[in-house]
Amino acid sequence: MAHFAIEQLTFTYPGAARPALDGVSLGIEQGSYVVICGKSGCGKTTLLRHLKSVLTPHGDLAGRVLFEGVPLSEVPQRDQSSKIGFVMQNPDAQIVTDKVWHELAFGLESLGCDKDSMRFRVAEMASYFGIESWFHKDVRDLSGGQKQLLNLASIMAMRPSALILDEPTSQLDPIAASNFLATVRKINLELGVTIILTEHRLEDVFACADKVVVMYRGAVASVGDPLKVARELHASGNDMMAALPAPLRIFYGMETARAAGVGETPLAGSAAPASVTDPRDSAAQASMVSLRDVADARGAFGSHAAHAPLTVREGRRWLSDLASNEKVRPNTIPADEPLDAVEHPALSLKEVWFRYERDLPDVLRGASVDVAPGSVLAIMGGNGAGKSTMLRVACGIAKPYRGTVRIFGRKLKDWKAGSLFDGCLALLPQDPQNLFVKKTVREDLAEMLAGAHLSESERAQRIERVVDVTDIGSLLDSHPFDLSGGEQQRVALAKVLLTEPKILLLDEPTKGIDAFFKRKLASVLDKLKQQGVAIVMVSHDIEFCARYADAVAMMFDGEIIAESTPRTFFSSNSFYTTAANRMSRHVFPRAITDEDVIGQCMLR
Structure with a gap:
């Protein structure tokens, strides 16, 4: 029974x-x-x-x-x-x-x-x-x-x-x-x-x-069972392949690339062949060879889907077998250069100290960070390290008792009340429900522009653009609290983007979001970067940060203790690293994404 x-x-x-x-x-x-x-x-x-x-x-x-x-x-x-x-x-x-x-x-x-x-x-x-x-x-x-x-x-x-x-x-x-x-x-x-x-x-x-x-x-x-489902998803070309664990994505990605004849020469300075995908290029990912076209392909990298590795441990053994049989070349991914100092930061925190109450311990203990215009800084760290508090301090919601916060060179206290959030800075909070005040998504979006000096047609056009970008067209007549967690996150992001900020603070933006919208979010962030927007993203999503951040910082005990490029950061960590790196670091020490591993394995 x-x-x-x-x-x-x-x-x-x-x-x-x-x-x-x-x-x-x-x-x-x-x-x-x-x-x-x-x-x-x-x-x-x-x-x-x-x-x-x-x-x-x-x-x-x-x-x-x-x-x-x-x-x-x-x-x-x-x-x-x-x-x-x-x-x-x-x-x-x-x-x-x-x-x-x-x-x-x-x-x-x-x-x-x-x-x-x-x-x-x-x-x-x-x-x-x-x-x-x-x-x-x-x-x-x-x-x-x-x-x-x-x-x-x-x-x-x-x-x-x-x-x-x-x-x-x-x-x-x-x-x-x-x-x-x-x-x-x-x-x-x-x-x-x-x-x-x-x-x-x-x-x-x-x-x-x-x-x-x-x-x-x-x-x-x-x-x-897991192998049966993975096999069916691969054979049908189902989008859910993108959400499967890294060992399966890499295994089937290699079969796809192999069947497509990819892998003769590497891209200069890149870990992945152009035909596989550039991990920072969402358009390239979208145009990747359809799995339907190569569902029955079998090559030197796996004779049958039943052998697909489910875990990092199985994936490591599988790569070790490939290396021992000389089916892969040694690591060719170059080390990244150290990050340059930010000369004219959009957002700067210097030696910031903060506590919520006089008798409570400090949450921020000398936190310092500079964020350049047109870049994405990802801040990682354990729960309680002070990440969300630092975002609250950066936008003036929380007042530090020591240290300086500057927005485009001006001290935070010099910004007039309300002017900071008028097309300059926006915060997406960790709990998206904090932004919902109306009975429908449509009304919530309109409320965000209620005080803007725009004509009705301009408001409608701005809302239409954001609705398209965040893929919430089917949700407009729903009550925000009736939506799933991922849908609420997308609606909250839409409200924030309506203000067209120059500095965007994101607190766990991928929480509850599926692998498919993450790609769309990445393309949104890329467009904002091209417009010169500075983006600070607090996140526990290691895979997302590895693919799309320009710099990654580690926060511990109320301060930033390290900051470097994603490749340097994740390839040097034991636990704060991607599944692809844990699976392949013994063969490809600096590989941090699926595309890195696939690209290295496909080189001749």
């Missing part, structure tokens, strides 16, 4: 033109690990919310969901609360108390658990999840990773048989995300808890899955 049985589930939100779920049928076995993936807005979150009655959205519903053989609507709420755990994207959205120990006990209290049993379960969860050292802390003092781990521990204290996770790592740094997902895998393997997980970052979850479900426009496009 299936743990969950989804039978012809169709669901439409009120006023929507098409169903969010369209005839979804799926069986999920007890103790299995299921990964659900697809583009933003494909129905992943909507599907998960139908697996717990209290979270089911309002709308027109057909079909049914069975839990342990019983229609979910007939399963008592108490049983659903104890047996079906749900971890959301935003850690703060799920925490309801002020102390860690109380949060661990809250669910058990709600179930009426007796005091002795409650104490034992809380102690067990605190020990299992390594929470003892911060057991008595205030929740507000925890990092994002700790908050999400606390959410997971609080749910596991109720001993659920199924655990549903909706992009649980979207706000975590790479190390915290890997640790969190490793814990989830441990729960599945050791406790036999059924895991149902949606993720855009598939590197740490795809190979673990017993079943992968690919969704498209509310329907199931592909389902099966």
Whole structure:
């Protein structure tokens, strides 16, 4: 008997033109690990919310969901609360108390658990999840990773048989995300808890899955074990290939390039042949040889798709075999020159110190950085390092008590109230919902230009351009809060771009965004760079930063401790680096993107 049985589930939100779920049928076995993936807005979150009655959205519903053989609507709420755990994207959205120990006990209290049993379960969860050292802390003092781990521990204290996770790592740094997902895998393997997980970052979850479900426009496009799904996506030329883990992308990318006859000579100063793609050129990526044309191609780099590497470890062994058989040349990627000093920065922070309250520790401790016009600076670092705070200081939302902030050479305090945000500087906050004030996306966009000195036709043209760039035309009549996380991020970006800033501050711009829109976002950033816009991007998205940033800085303990080119930065790190680099660094030490590895392997 299936743990969950989804039978012809169709669901439409009120006023929507098409169903969010369209005839979804799926069986999920007890103790299995299921990964659900697809583009933003494909129905992943909507599907998960139908697996717990209290979270089911309002709308027109057909079909049914069975839990342990019983229609979910007939399963008592108490049983659903104890047996079906749900971890959301935003850690703060799920925490309801002020102390860690109380949060661990809250669910058990709600179930009426007796005091002795409650104490034992809380102690067990605190020990299992390594929470003892911060057991008595205030929740507000925890990092994002700790908050999400606390959410997971609080749910596991109720001993659920199924655990549903909706992009649980979207706000975590790479190390915290890997640790969190490793814990989830441990729960599945050791406790036999059924895991149902949606993720855009598939590197740490795809190979673990017993079943992968690919969704498209509310329907199931592909389902099966990881290798079967990867094989089907490759054979059909499905866009989801771009979202698969790096070892699979590289393996199939090499088959494609091999079949197309690419790889005779390298580009001067580049790791990738021109016909494969320049990783900074979205147009080149879009024109890449169609996988449909070479779906059956087999070459020296892999005789059958069943041998495709799923993990970095398997990919490393595969590349080692190629190197030992002299099928690849030694590394030919030159080292980057050091970054030049910025002579006339658009944004400059010098020895900035900041704390939120007088008696609290400093969040920024002498942070300094210069950002050149027409460039993208990516700032990385762990949760709580001070990255978002530095953006708030840069735009004057937070006032430092020491140090200087300059915008185009003028001190921040010399800018008149409001003038800074009038076509000069804009901030995309980490939580896009902070920007939504109207009932529809269309009204929200119009509100952004309400005070602008523009004619009606000029406003309409500006909105039309931004709508096209951010691909939100189908969302204009939707309520912003009814959208998926990725769709909300795109709408928020559209609002920010309407101001046409000269300095653009982005706090986690790729959070919740699928691999396909990331390419479009990259082209947007490239156009802004060409217009001389200075872009500062705080991000946990290593792959995106490696491809599209001009410089990458590491923030630690409230200050910038290193800054260099993406190739120098990522090829010299052990953990803050790309999957492509971890997979290939023993053969190609300076390769940091899929295209780098493919290009090196294709050289003759």
